[in-house]
Amino acid sequence: MSDLAQSVSDTRTITRRNLTRLRRQPDSIVFGIIQSVMFVLLFAFVFGGAIAVPGGGDYTNYLMGGIFVQTVAFTCATTCVAMADDLSRGLFDRFRSLPMARSAVLAGRTFADLAFAGVTTVAMALTGLLVGWRTDAPALSVMGAFALLALFAYAFLWIGAVIGLSVRSVEVAQTAGLIWLFPLTFMSNAFVPLESMPTWLQPIAAWNPISSVAAAVRELFGNVPAGYVPPDYWPLQNPVLSSVLWCLVILAVFVPLGVTRYRRAASR
C-alpha cells in the first residue's frame, strides 16, 4: 500500500471508530441538538424585537446566518475535549505503537466531529424554518452556503484539536476549548449588525472570520435585504471570498501545528 492509500485507510478506520463512539453515546448528540435549537429560539424571541436589521430585513433571517456559524464554531469545543480525553487514555499509546499514519488520529477525529456538526446544523435549519426563517435563493446557492459552513466547521475543529492536544487535562480542555469562542462570536456580526457597535469595535468585528462567514452564509441564503450596503471593510464586501481565505489560512496554520503537537504529545 502506498503512503497515501495508508493514510486514507487509517483515517477512515479512526473516523469510523469515533462515529461508533458517538452513536453509542446518544445523549451527547441529543444535548448537541438541544443546545443548537435552544440558541435559535432564545435569540429569535429575545432579540427578535430589539434589534433593527440594517436594510430593513427580518431579524430571524438575519439571525440564522449568525447562529449557524456560531453553532458550528462551538463544535470545536467538543473536539478539544475529545482530543484531551483520548490523549489521557492508554488507547493513544496503542495508536502510537502501530505502523499507522501519524495524521490519521487527528483527521479521523475532525471528520467524525464534522459529521456531528452536520447533525446539529440540520436541527438548527429545521428549528429556523419553524420560527419563520425562509430562503428564496437558488438550490445551488443554498448548497454553497452549507458547503461553506462545512469548510468553516472543519477548519475550526482543527483549532479545537490543537487546544485539546496542548492542555494537560480533560478538565482544563472543557474550559479552554470554550471560553475564547464567546468573545469571538459576540464581537462579530453574528447576532447584531456591525453598524450598531461602537466605532472602535467595528474594524475588529469586520476582520473577525465569524463575521465573514456569517455575512457569506446570509448572502448565499438570500437573507440580505435588497438595497443593503455592506460596511466599508473588504472582508464584508467580499464575504464568500474572505470566508474561504480565512478557512484556508486557519487550516494552513492549525493542521501542521496539530500534527506536530500530536507527535510531541507522545513524549509526555
Next chain:
Amino acid sequence: MSAITAENLVKVFPSRSGEVRALDGVDLDVPAGSVLGLLGPNGAGKTTAVRILATLMAPDAGRATVNGIDVASDPQGVRRSIGLSGQYSAVDEYLTGRENLEMVARLYHLPMAQARARAAELLAEFDLVEAADRAAKTYSGGMRRRLDLAGALVARPPIIFLDEPTTGLDPRSRIGLWEVIEGLVAKGTTVLLTTQYLDEADKLADTIAVVDRGRVIARGTSDQLKAEVGGERLAVTVPAGQMTDARVVLEALATGTIDADEHSHQLVAPVSGGAATLLEAVRAFDDRHVEILDIGLRRPTLDDVFLQLTGHHAEADGRAGAGPTPPGGASGTVTAATADVPPSDSQQEAH
C-alpha cells in the same frame, strides 16, 4: 541474535526540583525468543525504557534497536515488528471487543476480511467469544487486559512489550494471563516485560534486570540472583516486646544483614547450615526466654535480592523503604548499592 538491544539509554524529565533522571544509562540485550523481566519498584524507570523501545518516546542519549531496526532512524519499521500492551488498557470502552480488535487489525493494514478473521481467532484464543459483541466498558479488569494483550498480538509481532501486565488484577486473572504469556513464549515470541512483582519475574522471565533509580543494578537468571544473595533465610516471628532480644540471638547466627519488620514482628536473617542452624536457633531463643510464635527456614526470594542490592524492599509496602536514613547513633546501617554481601556485623536497622 539479539531481538532487543539498548546502549546507555538516558531520559531526563524536568521536575519541580530540577530534573529526574528516569533512565540513567541503561544497557539491555535480549536474545530472540527469550523473556527479559525488568524488575523494580514504581518510578524505577521501567515504563520509560519500554516507551523508548516501543518508539513512543525518544531517548535523550544512547541508542536502541528492536528486531535489528534502530528506534530513532526507522520508528515505523520498529512498529511493524512489535506489539505493546501498556500499563493502562489500550482499549476503546465504547467499542465491542470484536470492534477493538478489528480496528487494530485495520490499522496494521490487514484487508477487511483478514481483519475479521484475525479478530475472531484472537477472541477465541483469549476466551472472549461470549463477550465479543459487548462494549468493552462492561468487561472485568481481567477481560480488558486479555483484550488489550490480544490487540498487541494482532499482527503476530515477533517481539512484544508488556508493561506491568498484571498490575491491579485479581490472583485468578493474574495466573490466567501468565498462562497466556507462557503460551506466547512457547511459540518463540521475544518478550520484554516490566513488573514490580517478584513472583511474576521469577515465574516468567529467563533473565531478570533489576532496575532502581534509572539504572540496572543487577542482572542474571532468577537462580543467579538468588545465589548472589547466598544461603537460606531464617525467618522468626516473636512477640512485639522481644524484637531486641531476638535480634541479639540472630546476630550470633546470621551471615549477613538482618531484616526486621516492626509491623509483623518478624526478623529475617541469612544463615548457613540448614536444619542444624534452625535447631541451634530454637535453643538459643529458649535460653534467652524469647517466645517463638513462628520459625522456619526458606530459600531466598527476589525480595531478599532486592533488599540486598538496594537497601529497600522492591514492593512499596512501607517497610524499611526509607533505606538511606540512618537511625540515630547506629553506626552499622547498611544500604548496600552493590551486590557485595555486607559484613555480618553490619545491621539493617528497622524503624
